[in-house]
Amino acid sequence: MTMRAGPAFPRGEWATTPLRLFHQDRVQVQTADGDWVAGTLEVVGSGLEIAYDEPRAIAGCVESSRFVTREDAGALRLILRPETLWTDAVRARREDQIWFAAHPSWPQRFRRWTRELVRRDPVATEPLLRRYVGRRVLVEAKQGERSLLASGLLLTFDREFIALADATLPAETQLPLCPGKTTGANLEIVWNDEGLELFNRGPAVVTVLGLRTAQGLQPWEIALRPGFREQTSFRRAPAGTAELVFESPVKGDAILPRKRIRVRGGSEGSVGIPGLPDLATLADLPDGPPPEEEEAGLAVVTRLPNS
Structure with missing residues (x-):
């Protein structure tokens, strides 16, 4: 008796999932419990598989990949395709993704129009966001008790996920000791x-x-x-x-779950504003020499040091 295998690639409602954009790319994924895993993303009809670059030791066992079912995929916190992992093939593919997001081809337009007729197009169900496909938006994501703001090019979206390009988000970083x-x-x-x-x-x-x-x-x-x-x-x-594991801002492309984010509106990019130092970390400033005063006629001239 031969068992019938399911579809290798998503069909039905998952045929338009933004996860397809990162299929077979090296990514960093933050799971629902906050753990970070890195590897190659495989998108199939029943869920995701993250094949690790290097096996991981967990409780005396060796884990080589992580499964995420289709039902649990929406609980992921972040899927990041960092700029440091882009190869020439990935750069060319993502440039095509950015271009076709703002300039869909005629076959893409026809498929979207067909899905609209049967009410299966997720982009058509949200006309407010649809206007910004291919343009930059600002999203707010919750991470514990803090809120993170990220600006990125909106590639596509559906009811579960939203895909951004050229965004800066915190990701796991390792520093060898x-x-x-x-x-x-x-x-x-x-x-x-x-x-x-x-x-x-x-x-x-x-x-x-x-x-x-x-x-x-x-x-x-x-x-x-x-x-x-x-x-x-x-x-x-x-x-x-041993390695020190910490979070640091990383630039790249990201897929975020809709449950954990809120699209605030359009954006014109990021502005680098120098941060003020923490007052608790500053010591008392040394006292400089008092200014010298001398009379010049009826006016009093204040001469500062080193002037």
Whole structure:
């Protein structure tokens, strides 16, 4: 008896899912419980598979991929195609995706028109968002107790997901640890027999997730503010045996679940505004010499130092 296999690629309502844009691309995925996994995304009729670039050790077992069913896909927090993982083929494909989002071909127009006739086109059901397909929008995403704003080109959307290009969102970053003192990603790291110490010398808060070793991820969740230090009793080991795992802003293309975001409106891009330092991290400013005053006729001239 031969079992009948299901469709290899999504059909029906999932035929228009934005997940198809990242099919067979290397991505970083934040799961519903907040874990980050990285690998190649495979989109099939019954769900997703993320094939890891390197197997992961979990509770004494080796995991090589992660399954996400179609019902659970909407609970994912983020699917990111980071710029650092773009190959020449991916760059060419995403440029076509951006172009055809704003300039659909005649076959695409015909398929969309056909789906509209049978009321199966998700883009047609939201005329407010449809006007911005191929244009930049501003979305607000909830991440714990904080809200994140991201601006990106709207590629497509449906009832479950929205796809953005050229967006900047937080993603997992790994920094290999070496004995002694090292620096990287605005962090100053000291790893010795007394433990591991971090110092944030950058202008923004660094969200540390934990330490990854051969036994898996050891949670160490802290929000390291600028100018502050944190220490743990994780003693030094040979170089290459441990990594510091933290979140940092990453530029790339993203697929976000509609349940966790809100489209605020149109956007004209991102503006880099220098952040003010935290007043709690500033020491008292030294007192300079008082200004010198001298009389020049009837006017009093104030001469500042070094003038």
